[in-house]
Amino acid sequence: MARVTVAKVLAVGAVAAYNWWVVVLFVPGLMPSINGFFSDLEATGRPHADLMSDADMLAGVLLLAALLLRGPFSRGVARREWAWMVTFAVVGAVGGRFPYACSEGLSATCRQMEWHLQLPVHHYVHVVSGITEFVTLTVATVLATRRTRGMGSPAARVYDGLVKVLVVAYPLLGLVYLTDRLGTLVEPIFFVVFSVMMLTEVFEAVGHPSVAPTWAEQVSARTTDATSPSS
DSSP: OHHHHHHHHHHHHHHHHHTTHHHHTTSTTSSOOTTSOGGGGGSTTSTTHHHHHHHHHHHHHHHHHHHHHHOSEETTEEOTHHHHHHHHHHHHHHHHHSOOSSOTTTOHHHHHHHHTTOSOHHHHHHHHHHHHHHHHHHHHHHHHHHHHTTTOOHHHHHHHHHHHHHHHHHHHHHHHHHHTOOHHHHHHHHHHHHHHHHHHHHHSOOOOGGGSOOHHHHHHHHHHHHHSOOO
């Protein structure tokens, strides 16, 4: 169980690093407009951009380690969302390693150059990794909700609540992208949802593997039953 404890500590560290955006709220002038996204602050040349990018990369590495230590099982049953969470951690670290070349959410010129593929490759790596983060965490949340439906456990209620929040949040995010406005107010909703998902996935009860025998054990048991003499 020490391994699971370490995984939980790493997950808390990952969430702390992932939520560096909270600090921005208390630094006057760091976010010049409520119409931008926090990723814009990691763009090359922005104040403290390296620290923010490093925080994202650290969050991904810590979460990956936590997930690998925690393992994909809960009460002996494999969690399909685990692989999606692992992918989220990897692309999160990649996004931190390759930041924006310019602040697309704060600069119309940057957006225009982005659409015309006139920016360095690392900018598009960040774009793709960011989109992949949203996709993988959303799919993981939906899969976790389906897996735990009807269980009535604390984790099941959390997963169900997160899906309901995302149903409301995604139309808001779409509106933000269409209007290029209020990104700073909407994006934190996803930061919070994804953070809760990370912690719930790692903190969910492990249980006992004996609850669900492996495929090999099931085959062995059937063979034994078939060859045993009847009484």
